[in-house]
Amino acid sequence: MILENYSSDKRATKLVVLNSNLVVVGGGLSGVCAAITAARAGLKVVLIQDRPVLGGNASSEVRLWSLGATSHMGNNNRWSREGGLINEILLENLKRNKEGNPLIFDTVLLEKVYEEKNITLLLNTAVYEVEKGDDKKIKSVTGFCSQNSTTYTATAPLFCDASGDGIVAFMSGASFRMGAESKEEFDEGFAPNLEDYGNLLGHSLYFYTKDLGRPVSYTAPSFAIKNAEELPRIKNYQLGDHGCKLWWVEHGGRLDTIHQSEDIKFELWKVVYGIWDYVKNSGKYPEAANLTLEWVGTIPGKRESRRFEGDYMLAQKDIVEQRDHYDAVAFGGWAMDLHPADGIYSKHNSCTQWHGKGVYSIPYRCYYSKDLDNLFLAGRIISASHVAFGSSRVMLTCAHGAQAVGKAASICLEQNCLPRDLSTKEKIKELQLALNRDGQSIPRLEIPDNEDLVQQAVVGTSSTFQFKGFNPGNDWQTLTFGTAQLLPLKADEYYSFEFEVEAEEGTSVEVQLKSSIACTHFTPDHIIDSQIFQLKKGKQKLVFQTTKAQKTEHYAYCCIMKNEKVKVRLSDERVTGLMTVQNKVNKAVSNYGRQDPPAEIAVDSFEFWTPERRPAGKNLALTLDRPIAAFGADNLLNGQLRPESHGKTNAWVAAMDDETPEVKLKWETPVDLKTIKLFFDCDFDHALETTLMGHPEEVIPFVVADYRIKDGSGNILKEVTGNYQAINTIELEKVTRTDSLTFEFAKKEENIPVSLFKISVY
Ligand SMILES: Cc1cc2nc3c(=O)[nH]c(=O)nc-3n(C[C@H](O)[C@H](O)[C@H](O)COP(=O)(O)OP(=O)(O)OC[C@H]3O[C@@H](n4cnc5c(N)ncnc54)[C@H](O)[C@@H]3O)c2cc1C
Numbered sequence: 140m141i142l143e144n145y146s147s148d149k150r151a152t153k154l155v156v157l158n159s160n161l162v163v164v165g166g167g168l169s170g171v172c173a174a175i176t177a178a179r180a181g182l183k184v185v186l187i188q189d190r191p192v193l194g195g196n197a198s199s200e201v202r203l204w205s206l207g208a209t210s211h212m213g214n215n216n217r218w219s220r221e222g223g224l225i226n227e228i229l230l231e232n233l234k235r236n237k238e239g240n241p242l243i244f245d246t247v248l249l250e251k252v253y254e255e256k257n258i259t260l261l262l263n264t265a266v267y268e269v270e271k272g273d274d275k276k277i278k279s280v281t282g283f284c285s286q287n288s289t290t291y292t293a294t295a296p297l298f299c300d301a302s303g304d305g306i307v308a309f310m311s312g313a314s315f316r317m318g319a320e321s322k323e324e325f326d327e328g329f330a331p332n333l334e335d336y337g338n339l340l341g342h343s344l345y346f347y348t349k350d351l352g353r354p355v356s357y358t359a360p361s362f363a364i365k366n367a368e369e370l371p372r373i374k375n376y377q378l379g380d381h382g383c384k385l386w387w388v389e390h391g392g393r394l395d396t397i398h399q400s401e402d403i404k405f406e407l408w409k410v411v412y413g414i415w416d417y418v419k420n421s422g423k424y425p426e427a428a429n430l431t432l433e434w435v436g437t438i439p440g441k442r443e444s445r446r447f448e449g450d451y452m453l454a455q456k457d458i459v460e461q462r463d464h465y466d467a468v469a470f471g472g473w474a475m476d477l478h479p480a481d482g483i484y485s486k487h488n489s490c491t492q493w494h495g496k497g498v499y500s501i502p503y504r505c506y507y508s509k510d511l512d513n514l515f516l517a518g519r520i521i522s523a524s525h526v527a528f529g530s531s532r533v534m535l536t537c538a539h540g541a542q543a544v545g546k547a548a549s550i551c552l553e554q555n556c557l558p559r560d561l562s563t564k565e566k567i568k569e570l571q572l573a574l575n576r577d578g579q580s581i582p583r584l585e586i587p588d589n590e591d592l593v594q595q596a597v598v599g600t601s602s603t604f605q606f607k608g609f610n611p612g613n614d615w616q617t618l619t620f621g622t623a624q625l626l627p628l629k630a631d632e633y634y635s636f637e638f639e640v641e642a643e644e645g646t647s648v649e650v651q652l653k654s655s656i657a658c659t660h661f662t663p664d665h666i667i668d669s670q671i672f673q674l675k676k677g678k679q680k681l682v683f684q685t686t687k688a689q690k691t692e693h694y695a696y697c698c699i700m701k702n703e704k705v706k707v708r709l710s711d712e713r714v715t716g717l718m719t720v721q722n723k724v725n726k727a728v729s730n731y732g733r734q735d736p737p738a739e740i741a742v743d744s745f746e747f748w749t750p751e752r753r754p755a756g757k758n759l760a761l762t763l764d765r766p767i768a769a770f771g772a773d774n775l776l777n778g779q780l781r782p783e784s785h786g787k788t789n790a791w792v793a794a795m796d797d798e799t800p801e802v803k804l805k806w807e808t809p810v811d812l813k814t815i816k817l818f819f820d821c822d823f824d825h826a827l828e829t830t831l832m833g834h835p836e837e838v839i840p841f842v843v844a845d846y847r848i849k850d851g852s853g854n855i856l857k858e859v860t861g862n863y864q865a866i867n868t869i870e871l872e873k874v875t876r877t878d879s880l881t882f883e884f885a886k887k888e889e890n891i892p893v894s895l896f897k898i899s900v901y
Pocket residue numbers: 164165166167168169170187188189190194195196197203204205206207264265266267282301302303304306341342343344383386439440441442443517518519520532533534535537
């Protein structure tokens with residue numbers, strides 16, 4: 140029994156002091172990725188999250204699907220899903236949760252953090268105080284957990300603010316901005332008109348519904364709005380919409396999105412319950428009779444609050460022009476996506492999105508405060524203008540950058556230096572190399588890895604895929620939209636493409652060969668050649684012999700243009716680095732087949748050619764007059780992990796009929812090795828939304844599931860079965876000396892050849 144008599148002094152709550160190498164505040168996807176990356180690099184990390192679950196806006200408390208450069212596969216950013224740790228998390232979530240249950244995604248994240256012994260996780264702990272050692276350095280942060288009535292003070296040489304509102308950066312005095320810049324400051328045509336459009340993006344709150352199979356009545360709380368039918372956007376509501384499909388239920392952009400957050404939430408509750416009252420009781424939705432509310436958000440998703448200034452501020456031109464930066468460490472590719480501050484009450488469209496032609500890189504200088512010596516920034520608070528933030532704020536972009544922060548922290552600690560010290564042209568290369576070893580895929584960055592023993596090996600393979608066309612399958616596709624086969628074509632070469640089409644009646648169809656003007660993107664903004672074919676009724680072959688060639692090696696689009704009276708034959712074969720796209724509409728990401736912004740916005744006009752998700756999106760059954768040799772073993776050595784716009788598949792692909800594909804590495808003299816890394820094709824084109832949206836498979840079909848690694852004497856060093864991850868890191872029990880390694884892969888899919896992007900040996 141505990142008996143304490145009255146004390147006239149105040150009592151203090153229990154105090155726990157934690158010393159670590161890095162303190163990460165905020166457990167959204169950014170905080171989680173920064174913490175795990177640093178922990179895996181050997182740092183002791185304290186991760187402090189004020190909510191009971193991890194994931195922030197991606198958690199079951201808010202239920203947003205995490206997105207990034209693939210933009211629901213609705214833009215021209217081919218093979219652009221974020222790499223490294225966040226991809227590992229997405230593939231794990233796919234394996235367990237292809238249906239997109241937000242509760243299961245919580246457990247995927249929690250397990251990932253729980254398994255890192257270097258992380259001390261404090262849930263339900265809100266940081267409310269910062270102590271500075273001197274003017275420029277943070278010494279500790281303090282938070283309180285109401286669940287165990289404990290105050291935690293966490294000290295470390297390095298801090299990362301991933302809290303969304305920037306509680307640490309704010310309290311330690313860092314320069315920040317809130318609201319939109321003028322057009323002039325960064326020469327941003329898309330900077331909003333403050334009076335009319337507003338300054339800030341608001342919060343949103345969602346609900347899920349459930350069919351009980353019998354009529355359910357509903358009485359709204361007295362605070363629910365009574366005039367939901369007058370909301371300009373109520374016409375967007377479709378019965379059965381759950382969670383983030385209701386993203387337009389937005390409010391608060393005219394308020395202080397930090398200090399008035401509770402007021403904003405309450406207004407959103409009024410709106411949500413008012414909408415449901417309207418649905419259930421207005422008589423306009425008779426099919427809603429059996430529906431009930433299953434879940435309503437209790438904390439709002441916050442879109443925007445403070446943005447902190449680093450040594451560089453990302454701006455519109457970085458995105459539109461895909462400017463390269465010497466210190467690129469991450470990439471983005473979501474549209475610049477701004478919302479009217481009046482949210483659900485606004486007369487404007489719920490959002491305005493303008494896409495770039497390709498992915499843009501994000502400089503390391505955006506990820507630390509320009510004022511504080513030991514403070515990293517991660518997530519939506521990084522150093523970006525309001526317009527650029529409109530793109531960089533999506534969670535996979537945030538997580539990707541946070542991986543760079545976690546890795547930078549490990550280098551800072553190892554070399555006893557500060558975040559800014561890594562931003563020099565020399566130092567940054569160490570960080571970029573370390574990130575790329577973990578699969579970050581920084582765009583257009585080639586950094587030789589001299590320690591990788593593969594660079595000294597001779598590579599042999601059992602076979603190499605030569606692309607001469609796709610064998611015809613049984614499916615045909617009506618040309619409701621222009622459809623294109625994306626192919627890595629050489630410069631100055633002429634090709635002949637043969638398709639099989641079927642016309643409903645005599646008609647004509649145009650075939651175009653398109654490519655991109657710049658090597659930085661996949662947008663087909665340039666017609667190289669075209670021909671119109673007269674078709675008779677019925678099936679026929681169509682041969683497109685090009686008479687003009689592209690000037691540089693590039694992925695090109697062989698497009699059969701729209702004609703609803705014509706069908707084209709498809710193939711069941713799928714191959715790494717080859718895919719089809721359509722000139723189709725995807726309203727969810729403001730893709731109406733093309734974008735044509737007003738000139739003053741200073742964003743490009745172009746067409747969208749986008750993929751369909753499996754099981755659709757089959758390749759065209761086409762035949763070439765000569766093979767395309769783009770799948771050789773040399774690709775395993777170039778360090779790249781995904782196809783790139785300048786016409787490189789970057790993959791070794793085995794022949795389709797090779798049932799026992801093998802790669803052999805041979806060294807002139809024996810080498811000592813301890814670590815082997817394999818990088819498989821996890822289909823970086825497929826957007827792996829975490830929540831709500833289901834996916835066709837639990838394992839990406841291009842990933843090799845089963846394989847064996849043997850040394851020069853034929854000893855099995857490792858046997859793997861059931862792999863579903865992109866990166867396999869094999870740590871051998873002891874250093875092994877050998878003059879060769881053989882990788883024996885099992886082919887699992889009849890119509891998909893085995894492929895691999897990279898092998899590393901250290
Ligand atoms: C309604 C809405 C729709 C959006 N749509 C999408 C979308 O479809 N896909 C997409 O990818 N992105 C979307 N975004 C953007 C994206 O969700 C945010 O920009 C993103 O969550 C930012 O990630 P973050 O890690 O910085 O912040 P968060 O995800 O907010 O994570 C920060 C975490 O820090 C915690 N925290 C805050 N203060 C403290 C403190 N004092 N102490 C400890 N912890 C603290 C928070 O509780 C939170 O869990 C949307 C945002 C909103 C609000």
